[in-house]
Amino acid sequence: MLFNTCKSFVVALALGASTAMASSYQNSSRALMSRRLTEYQMPVATETHEFARVPNSSFVLLTQMSDSELIKIQLDPKTEEPIAFHSFPMGMNSSSQLHGVWPSTVYPGKMWLSLQGDNKLLLVDPGKHLSSVPHILKTIDIPQPGNGPHCVFEIGNRVWAGLKVASEQTGKYYVFSANIRNSTDYKLYEALNSPVFIKEEPTTGLIYVTQDTDSSIMRINVTSSETKQMHVPASVGNNAVGMISATGPLSGVWFTLAGNATGGTGTFGHIGASGEMNFFTLKHPMLGVNAGLLHIADASTTDGGPALWLLSTSLLSNESPDALVRVTFDDSLSALAEEEYISMLTQNAMVHRVLPLDNTVLVSELHTFTLAQLTYKNTVAGQWLPAEAVTNTSVYTKAG
Numbered sequence: 481m482l483f484n485t486c487k488s489f490v491v492a493l494a495l496g497a498s499t500a501m502a503s504s505y506q507n508s509s510r511a512l513m514s515r516r517l518t519e520y521q522m523p524v525a526t527e528t529h530e531f532a533r534v535p536n537s538s539f540v541l542l543t544q545m546s547d548s549e550l551i552k553i554q555l556d557p558k559t560e561e562p563i564a565f566h567s568f569p570m571g572m573n574s575s576s577q578l579h580g581v582w583p584s585t586v587y588p589g590k591m592w593l594s595l596q597g598d599n600k601l602l603l604v605d606p607g608k609h610l611s612s613v614p615h616i617l618k619t620i621d622i623p624q625p626g627n628g629p630h631c632v633f634e635i636g637n638r639v640w641a642g643l644k645v646a647s648e649q650t651g652k653y654y655v656f657s658a659n660i661r662n663s664t665d666y667k668l669y670e671a672l673n674s675p676v677f678i679k680e681e682p683t684t685g686l687i688y689v690t691q692d693t694d695s696s697i698m699r700i701n702v703t704s705s706e707t708k709q710m711h712v713p714a715s716v717g718n719n720a721v722g723m724i725s726a727t728g729p730l731s732g733v734w735f736t737l738a739g740n741a742t743g744g745t746g747t748f749g750h751i752g753a754s755g756e757m758n759f760f761t762l763k764h765p766m767l768g769v770n771a772g773l774l775h776i777a778d779a780s781t782t783d784g785g786p787a788l789w790l791l792s793t794s795l796l797s798n799e800s801p802d803a804l805v806r807v808t809f810d811d812s813l814s815a816l817a818e819e820e821y822i823s824m825l826t827q828n829a830m831v832h833r834v835l836p837l838d839n840t841v842l843v844s845e846l847h848t849f850t851l852a853q854l855t856y857k858n859t860v861a862g863q864w865l866p867a868e869a870v871t872n873t874s875v876y877t878k879a880g
């Protein structure tokens with residue numbers, strides 16, 4: 481059944497594309513446009529987690545949690561293609577659970593890491609060469625009752641971590657924040673189960689935190705230390721995970737709902753300066769409405785305007801596809817305009833994070849220890865013609 485639906489979907493795209501292209505391509509020689517995904521195999525591990533680019537370098541750092549290994553990946557400086565990697569154990573052994581990785585701005589070129597099992601944050605110098613061993617510059621011990629730093633971020637002069645594991649002392653969950661230069665100046669904010677992403681709303685300076693299991697967004701005023709919980713209405717979906725802070729026309733924080741074992745709802749949200757939550761829902765009948773949106777990235781370009789990358793994963797339900805979705809908005813940012821869908825090469829790969837580079841986009845696959853790279857030739861994201869067909873549902877009903 482699913483296979484049949486897939487086939488007619490492909491046919492529909494092909495018909496839509498050839499009709500649209502016929503007039504503009506007659507009797508002229510043109511370079512072909514292409515959109516390509518390539519998978520790069522990483523060392524075998526059960527949990528390929530976070531990844532981030534070392535700013536101004538051709539290195540990407542990827543964490544594998546199950547064996548606490550840090551993978552340093554070298555990119556071709558021109559094409560951005562991954563060309564080689566070197567793997568480094570971090571912490572004492574696999575129980576150290578290397579998880580978070582985030583670039584420091586306060587210390588340019590240095591990277592934050594979290595060891596969830598060891599209850600530590602590390603600031604490392606990744607080294608100039610592929611084989612240089614990452615050098616630990618600073619270690620921050622998570623104070624009790626905090627437990628299990630998962631994702632790590634730097635915001636202004638503070639380092640933040642969502643503590644994913646229930647406290648051994650209190651049974652509660654916390655968000656950790658410390659002054660980067662003086663970590664005795666720290667704060668633990670009590671959270672729900674369980675904090676994941678932590679981002680600053682650029683206009684108000686308020687900090688927002690996604691909490692997955694309890695499906696709520698926590699707001700922190702760092703000046704007053706006041707916190708507030710904003711529950712995601714069950715009617716739109718659940719399981720708030722990915723979050724970014726955006727400036728310009730998209731100003732505010734954007735977060736995704738990953739759904740549950742019955743699948744996702746293709747829904748993501750925005751909180752701007754007003755502090756209100758607004759939700760947006762994907763429309764595509766196969767890849768959109770059941771999407772379990774785990775992660776998100778800014779896809780805005782000077783020419784193309786404001787846009788977002790959304791990552792749907794099969795991590796929580798195989799009712800949700802592994803797909804990358806690029807969305808644009810209407811002028812007032814109140815509704816979605818275009819949706820471009822890229823189905824991942826390997827379904828059930830449990831895609832995990834999306835990272836736009838300068839000209840390509842990387843996606844990590846938790847279940848298959850791979851990195852996938854999306855590359856456009858002679859066109860750019862958002863200009864791919866089948867994206868127009870996707871918004872025209874009459875094409876599908878005709879192709880039946």
Ligand SMILES: *[C@@H]1O[C@H](CO)[C@@H](O)[C@H](O)[C@H]1NC(C)=O
Pocket residue numbers: 507
């Ligand atoms: C194609 O275009 C060229 C130059 O624009 C013209 O000379 C030629 O007659 C055209 N051929 C056909 C088949 O239309």
Ligand SMILES: *[C@@H]1O[C@H](CO)[C@@H](O)[C@H](O)[C@H]1NC(C)=O
Pocket residue numbers: 572573574575
């Ligand atoms: C890792 O090292 C710690 C401390 O020596 C030890 O307690 C733990 O059992 C080790 N774990 C593994 C998986 O070897």
Ligand SMILES: *[C@@H]1O[C@H](CO)[C@@H](O)[C@H](O)[C@H]1NC(C)=O
Pocket residue numbers: 535536584585587588589
């Ligand atoms: C990267 O390079 C840009 C421009 O050369 C510079 O402004 C920025 O500070 C650098 N960032 C880091 C983290 O080194």
Ligand SMILES: *[C@@H]1O[C@H](CO)[C@@H](O)[C@H](O)[C@H]1NC(C)=O
Pocket residue numbers: 662664665666
């Ligand atoms: C570091 O922070 C602690 C706690 O806020 C404070 O008591 C101490 O004076 C600070 N140290 C420096 C060198 O600023």
Ligand SMILES: *[C@@H]1O[C@H](CO)[C@@H](O)[C@H](O)[C@H]1NC(C)=O
Pocket residue numbers: 684685686701702703704
């Ligand atoms: C944060 O708290 C401070 C101190 O109470 C208050 O002055 C400020 O307005 C609050 N910020 C926001 C954005 O609500």
Ligand SMILES: *[C@@H]1O[C@H](CO)[C@@H](O)[C@H](O)[C@H]1NC(C)=O
Pocket residue numbers: 714715716717718739740741742745
């Ligand atoms: C899963 O999510 C859907 C959509 O939000 C909801 O209707 C359903 O009750 C949830 N199921 C469970 C077991 O939480």
Ligand SMILES: *[C@@H]1O[C@H](CO)[C@@H](O)[C@H](O)[C@H]1NC(C)=O
Pocket residue numbers: 872873874875
């Ligand atoms: C949708 O596609 C159909 C069939 O190709 C076409 O007739 C119709 O004009 C299209 N609608 C829009 C809004 O592009």
